[in-house]
Amino acid sequence: MIKKFLKLFSNHTLLFTLVSILLGLIIGALILLAAGYNPLQAYGVMIQGIFGKPKYLSYVIIRSTPLILTGLSIAFAFRTGLFNIGAEGQFIIGSTTAVAVGYFLHLPMILHIPLVIVCAIFAAGFWGGIAGYFKARFGVNEVISTIMLNWVALYLQNFLIYTHGFQKPGGEVSYSIQPTASIRFLNEWKLSDEGTQWLIEHPFWRDFFKTPINWGFLIAIAVAVLLWFILKHTTLGYRLRAVGFNPNAAEYGGINVKKNIVISMTIAGALSGLAGAVQVMGVSHNVSLLAAMEGYGFDGIAVSLIGSSTPAGCVLAGLLFGALKYGGPKMQPAMGAPSEIINIVIGIIVFFIAMPQLIRLLLKFTQKKKETVTETVEIDYVG
Amino acid sequence: MPSKQIPVVEMKNITKKFGDFTANNKINLTVYKGEVHALLGENGAGKSTLMNILYGLYPPTSGEIYINNKLVEIKNPNIAIQHRIGMVHQHFMLVKPFTVTENIILGMEKTNRFGILDLKKAAAEVKELSQKYALLVNPDSRIEDITVGMQQRVEILKALYRGADILILDEPTAVLTPQEIYELGKIVHNLTNEGKSIILISHKLKELKIMADRCTIIRRSKYIDTVDVSKTSEEELAAKMVGRKVSFVVDKEPKTPGEIVLSVKDLMVKDNRGISVVNGLNLEVRRGEILGLAGIDGNGQSQFLEAITGLRKVESGKILMNGADITNHTPKEIFESKISHIPQDRQNRGLVMDFTVAENMILETHSNKPFSKNGVMDHHQIKSFTTKLIEKFDIRPTDETKIAGTLSGGNQQKVIIAREVTHDPDLLIAAQPTRGLDVGAIEYVHESLVKQRDENKAVLLISLELDEVMNVSDRIAVMFEGKIVGLIDAKKADMETLGLMMAGGGSA
Numbered sequence: 001m002i003k004k005f006l007k008l009f010s011n012h013t014l015l016f017t018l019v020s021i022l023l024g025l026i027i028g029a030l031i032l033l034a035a036g037y038n039p040l041q042a043y044g045v046m047i048q049g050i051f052g053k054p055k056y057l058s059y060v061i062i063r064s065t066p067l068i069l070t071g072l073s074i075a076f077a078f079r080t081g082l083f084n085i086g087a088e089g090q091f092i093i094g095s096t097t098a099v100a101v102g103y104f105l106h107l108p109m110i111l112h113i114p115l116v117i118v119c120a121i122f123a124a125g126f127w128g129g130i131a132g133y134f135k136a137r138f139g140v141n142e143v144i145s146t147i148m149l150n151w152v153a154l155y156l157q158n159f160l161i162y163t164h165g166f167q168k169p170g171g172e173v174s175y176s177i178q179p180t181a182s183i184r185f186l187n188e189w190k191l192s193d194e195g196t197q198w199l200i201e202h203p204f205w206r207d208f209f210k211t212p213i214n215w216g217f218l219i220a221i222a223v224a225v226l227l228w229f230i231l232k233h234t235t236l237g238y239r240l241r242a243v244g245f246n247p248n249a250a251e252y253g254g255i256n257v258k259k260n261i262v263i264s265m266t267i268a269g270a271l272s273g274l275a276g277a278v279q280v281m282g283v284s285h286n287v288s289l290l291a292a293m294e295g296y297g298f299d300g301i302a303v304s305l306i307g308s309s310t311p312a313g314c315v316l317a318g319l320l321f322g323a324l325k326y327g328g329p330k331m332q333p334a335m336g337a338p339s340e341i342i343n344i345v346i347g348i349i350v351f352f353i354a355m356p357q358l359i360r361l362l363l364k365f366t367q368k369k370k371e372t373v374t375e376t377v378e379i380d381y382v383g
Numbered sequence: 384m385p386s387k388q389i390p391v392v393e394m395k396n397i398t399k400k401f402g403d404f405t406a407n408n409k410i411n412l413t414v415y416k417g418e419v420h421a422l423l424g425e426n427g428a429g430k431s432t433l434m435n436i437l438y439g440l441y442p443p444t445s446g447e448i449y450i451n452n453k454l455v456e457i458k459n460p461n462i463a464i465q466h467r468i469g470m471v472h473q474h475f476m477l478v479k480p481f482t483v484t485e486n487i488i489l490g491m492e493k494t495n496r497f498g499i500l501d502l503k504k505a506a507a508e509v510k511e512l513s514q515k516y517a518l519l520v521n522p523d524s525r526i527e528d529i530t531v532g533m534q535q536r537v538e539i540l541k542a543l544y545r546g547a548d549i550l551i552l553d554e555p556t557a558v559l560t561p562q563e564i565y566e567l568g569k570i571v572h573n574l575t576n577e578g579k580s581i582i583l584i585s586h587k588l589k590e591l592k593i594m595a596d597r598c599t600i601i602r603r604s605k606y607i608d609t610v611d612v613s614k615t616s617e618e619e620l621a622a623k624m625v626g627r628k629v630s631f632v633v634d635k636e637p638k639t640p641g642e643i644v645l646s647v648k649d650l651m652v653k654d655n656r657g658i659s660v661v662n663g664l665n666l667e668v669r670r671g672e673i674l675g676l677a678g679i680d681g682n683g684q685s686q687f688l689e690a691i692t693g694l695r696k697v698e699s700g701k702i703l704m705n706g707a708d709i710t711n712h713t714p715k716e717i718f719e720s721k722i723s724h725i726p727q728d729r730q731n732r733g734l735v736m737d738f739t740v741a742e743n744m745i746l747e748t749h750s751n752k753p754f755s756k757n758g759v760m761d762h763h764q765i766k767s768f769t770t771k772l773i774e775k776f777d778i779r780p781t782d783e784t785k786i787a788g789t790l791s792g793g794n795q796q797k798v799i800i801a802r803e804v805t806h807d808p809d810l811l812i813a814a815q816p817t818r819g820l821d822v823g824a825i826e827y828v829h830e831s832l833v834k835q836r837d838e839n840k841a842v843l844l845i846s847l848e849l850d851e852v853m854n855v856s857d858r859i860a861v862m863f864e865g866k867i868v869g870l871i872d873a874k875k876a877d878m879e880t881l882g883l884m885m886a887g888g889g890s891a
Contacts (some may be wrong), residue, residue: 004697010465118540140858233759233760233762234755234758234759234760235749235750235755235758235759235760236758238742238745238749238760239749242735242738242746245735245737245738246735246736246737248728248731248732248733249733249734249735249746250735250748251694251714252692252694252714252724252726252732252733253714253746253747254713254714254715254718254746254747255715256713256715372441
């Protein structure tokens with residue numbers, strides 16, 4: 001049984017990740033202690049804030065959804081050897097497109113929702129593809145071009161918000177999308193007589209549905225499964241991975257390296273765009289003037305890293321991230337502990353994951369100890 | 384050979400385990416002062432592991448090391464350097480944009496009393512050192528501008544600058560041209576005359592015969608024997624190394640070549656710097672023959688090869704395959720015109736090292752049936768295909784899910800050969816197919832090439848090893864400065880004529 005369990009860790013990636021998370025929490029606890037707060041109480045508040053009510057769980061899922069998708073976006077590009085810093089900008093393009101298509105068009109829901117999603121995916125895919133094309137055609141490093149495209153996207157959105165017909169009068173926000181473009185769960189049913197009755201009878205779900213919970217999470221899971229399938233079971237995935245591991249061998253094998261770089265960045269852009277669309281359609285319903293980046297894309301980098309660039313890993317890491325980001329700040333009102341602690345914890349987790357060598361050393365140390373222990377046991381037995 | 388046998392290095396009963404795998408099993412090695420001691424063994428026999436232990440890169444699991452009769456514990460390379468041990472790795476550890484002097488003093492820079500780097504003094508020291516051992520280098524050249532042979536001298540100087548008396552050279556000739564190997568031999572001689580001891584890791588018997596005094600043989604992690612090189616024949620050494628008799632001569636029946644398969648006309652190709660390195664090359668390869676392309680490295684062979692396989696742009700001229708023009712076609716189109724290619728850099732071109740053996744087997748054919756249908760891969764078919772090839776080509780370990788990078792060099796090459804031969808090409812291009820391989824594997828590669836020829840395929844062999852070209856080929860073309868300067872029947876070829884032609888003097 002234990003052997004089986006250890007076998008699970010045989011590639012060490014999962015073990016490293018878990019140890020990193022643990023170390024992040026421990027060091028966070030030390031910082032809380034140093035600041036004069038009881039870390040057990042603080043983490044208690046956080047855990048209570050995550051699992052305490054169905055509503056909280058619902059919010060964790062809502063918070064995680066865009067992070068899972070941007071994480072998948074970065075992970076996918078990474079498998080092709082590309083570092084997509086542009087998830088942020090692609091997210092913005094996706095959300096702006098979703099608002100435009102969701103607000104200006106009037107269609108039945110069954111057409112409207114897919115159309116909004118498809119348009120957002122195409123626009124953001126194009127946005128990501130630009131960086132891919134620049135890299136393939138002119139050798140421009142995708143890190144540089146995507147960072148610049150992030151700012152272009154941000155100011156493009158701000159410009160559109162000030163455009164007549166798009167800006168909601170009296171606010172620095174856009175108009176909201178039509179109800180036919182919303183993907184909130186059972187929005188109308190919740191308000192119908194039958195719905196209210198059912199919810200009164202089922203208090204768990206009533207609480208759970210109090211939030212803007214939406215289809216986005218299920219979309220993200222479906223996309224993760226799709227990506228896993230693409231990477232593992234399709235020739236496209238094979239080619240993308242070959243290019244990522246060794247472009248020279250890929251070229252030798254007849255794979256068009258440049259084309260695959262563009263494809264990879266386009267898909268990555270589409271995924272971040274989907275994140276933006278889902279956020280608009282499920283939660284915000286509009287976009288507002290941005291003074292700075294919102295951080296969905298940058299958090300996605302951490303999610304991808306913690307999830308070791310695998311689809312399943314991104315889903316789990318996205319949930320962890322969403323939970324910490326939602327539950328962490330609750331320390332502040334409850335006990336006055338600064339909510340920044342939780343950002344420190346996240347930072348430390350990422351820090352340790354980026355430093356597998358250190359953890360390997362730590363593991364080696366514990367293993368050595370174990371070895372000596374088993375040796376003495378054997379001697380005892382023989383004796 | 385030194386007259387007095389004073390041991391400087393003694394490694395006793397060295398055992399090194401990596402998990403369940405024993406890389407060194409009770410190995411003994413004694414090196415005398417002033418001798419060249421070769422460490423002979425196949426790839427993966429444990430030579431490098433033993434030397435890495437001596438250089439402090441790995442701790443041994445058990446065993447003792449004596450330096451100058453004193454028991455020592457070498458925990459890291461700094462301690463090794465303190466014991467005057469220096470190592471020149473197979474892959475050089477040099478900073479390319481730095482000058483020779485800067486590389487040599489790196490990590491022990493001399494400063495004046497203001498703490499400012501005194502490069503002039505350092506350059507003078509380097510010059511003095513290089514003159515003392517006849518290791519001629521220009522201290523002010525940048526590493527990226529000098530040849531591989533020069534870079535190796537810099538590595539040796541680096542070790543000497545740190546006071547090394549015991550020099551470990553890991554496969555020093557693997558990257559060198561015949562001329563550079565000859566120069567290295569002289570350098571080694573100068574060093575031993577000055578009382579330095581040299582440990583030479585190698586599996587090339589010929590060079591070892593010329594350079595080494597004594598030789599310790601390791602086979603499958605175990606100590607086999609230590610012999611006097613001058614009293615042991617190459618065949619004996621090979622047999623000790625591989626554990627069976629090895630044939631050095633390639634057996635092949637005479638065969639009349641058939642129609643022309645590949646025809647290259649007035650080919651011009653540029654290198655990365657934009658300099659024309661293939662200058663009007665003409666060549667024909669026929670069915671049922673092995674055409675060997677001989678030449679000193681840097682005469683345009685690599686670029687020629689890349690041009691015919693679609694990896695480099697052809698400036699002008701024509702390449703015809705079975706009469707059809709394939710000039711500047713994509714690698715995929717060229718593959719489809721029935722050309723297979725064993726690339727010279729197997730780790731960088733031939734394999735995706737992070738892929739499994741199975742994934743590597745379908746590098747060119749992954750989008751073809753039966754390996755995939757409508758873009759979805761059929762892992763079952765891929766697996767059964769790979770399992771068959773693993774068995775047929777005796778690839779070890781027999782596990783198609785193994786990551787290619789974990790295989791030994793010989794087995795990696797077998798994966799490529801298995802894949803390329805199975806494509807059933809009309810033309811097989813083999814570039815440096817035996818580089819870095821041991822005797823057993825070389826024999827295997829050569830047999831594979833001859834088998835292709837006997838199946839009436841055309842084979843183009845490009846090699847820097849003149850022995851290989853002469854042994855395996857039916858005809859030999861000599862390439863010099865981007866042109867074919869001579870074409871001779873392999874049976875009538877002799878080393879001297881070929882060598883002269885390779886250096887640009889005379890033609891057939």
